[in-house]
Amino acid sequence: MxxxxxxxxxxxxxxxxxxxxxxxxxxxxxxxxxxxxxxxxxxxxxxxxxxxxxxxxNPLARSLTTKRLDLVAVVVNHIHDLSDLDIFDLLIEAIQRHGKQVILVRVGSVTGVADLLREGVSYHVDAALVFSDFADAATVRRMFRSDLVVMLNGLHDAKSPAVLGGDEGIAEAVSHAAENGVKTAALVTGRPSSLVERVRAEAYRAAFAETGIALVKLVQGDYSYESGYLAAGEIAEAGLPDAIFCTSDAMAMGVLDARRADFPQNRPTRFRLFGFDNLSMTNFDAYPISSIGYDKADYVAQMLRFLETPTRFEPSGGPVVLPTRFFPRLTG
Known part of the structure; x- marks a missing residue:
């Protein structure tokens, strides 16, 4: 040798x-x-x-030869968005298993994306996965100088694939509530800037209309625990309905903690409580919240399909829609 x-x-x-x-x-x-x-x-x-x-x-030297950096950007609103954190371990492990590394980019606001471009803070990556509802596909493509942008939230377009959840679980949850005597409901939503959120809110409205449940209060949150906690007080001032539906589990956790007195041993006495995302935390005694979710492993697998084979994406094919289901727990 x-x-x-x-x-x-x-x-x-x-x-x-x-x-x-x-x-x-x-x-x-x-x-x-x-x-x-x-x-x-x-x-x-x-x-x-x-x-x-x-x-x-030397990754840089290798990138000059292969024309690939083996970097994937993950774009988020805030790192405390629990619905994103719950899948990040699965996602990062899957990306690294395919020989790539992740960089995390926090935008924080609608102007945050524009500021990154205006200030010249751009990154060259092989692909971007967008969880932020503040971002739009065209801007993200320019920001990262990459045509491979997978939208999990935000405003997708015909040039970027999107992976979204369906509304089957919402219909199941609302039907479950109606079968258990719910006649009135409040809905705590995320930001209307999110296309995904607007579609989700309309699915709740349709399910309420189908089951005869009256939507008596609508409160806008931001997916966070804090916004759910505050929403509970606003709803109580108007008179508690039979059920409160939240479009994220983090907001439902805030509602539950604000109204713990109404849930002795986590069971509802004044209103039923439903979340969305089926976070792993809802399987523990502290937050046994009835929720709606989809298969997280399948969710990650769908993202990886586009990263591995970008040619799978067909602009006229529409987003990939994953089926959702209802997960009944004590609060519902």
Whole structure:
């Protein structure tokens, strides 16, 4: 085996390949985090050689060769949006398993996206996943200089794929409430700037009309626990309805904590409570909130389909809509 001769200089992939007794291409595949074909025996030799030489891959140099950065931007409103956090572990693990890394970009407001562009703070990434309702697909494409932008919220268009939840679970939850004697309801929504939220709110209105439940109070929140807590007080001032529906579990948690006295042992005595997102926290005793959700693993898998094979996207095909279902728990 040949030894490296560039004393004082960082070792190269060619030197690793020479020490391992393999080609440079095989050494590169063995050191890649992506699932690329190479035998276990050769991979072990390459990893051993890299360790002996203290070799570390240079992502920037690799990107100049491959024209790929292996970076995926995840765009969020705020890091405390629980509905996003609940899937991020699944999402980041899946992205890293495919040899890419994540950068998190917080926009915070409608002007936040424009400010990033105006101030010249742009990033070059291979793809962007947009969870922010403040963002629109065209702006995000310009921001990241990438045509592969997958919209999970915000304003999608014909040039970017979108993955959204359906309204089956909403109909199930409202029917469940009606079957249990609910005649009046309040609805706590997120920001109307969100296209997803507007569609979701209309699905609730349609379900209320179908079941004969009167919508007596509409309160706008922002998906956060705090906005749900405040909404509970506003609703109580107008007179508590038979049920409160929230378009996020985080807001429903705020309602529950504001009205704990109405839920001895988490069971409703004055009104029923429903959330949305089916967060993992709703499976624990602290917040056993009846909720609506979809298969999170399937949700992540649909995003990965577009990242792996962008040609799957057909502009005329419309968004991918995942079926939702109702998850009854103590508060409902």
């Amino acid at each position: 040949s030894e490296p001769t560039n004393e004082g200089k960082p070792p190269t992939i060619a030197e690793v390949a020479a020490r391992a007794g393999v080609s440079r291409a095989i050494a590169s595949r063995a050191l890649s985090a992506a699932p690329r074909p190479v035998s276990a025996e050769k991979r072990a030799r390459v990893l051993k050689a890299a360790d002996e030489l203290n070799y570390h891959p």
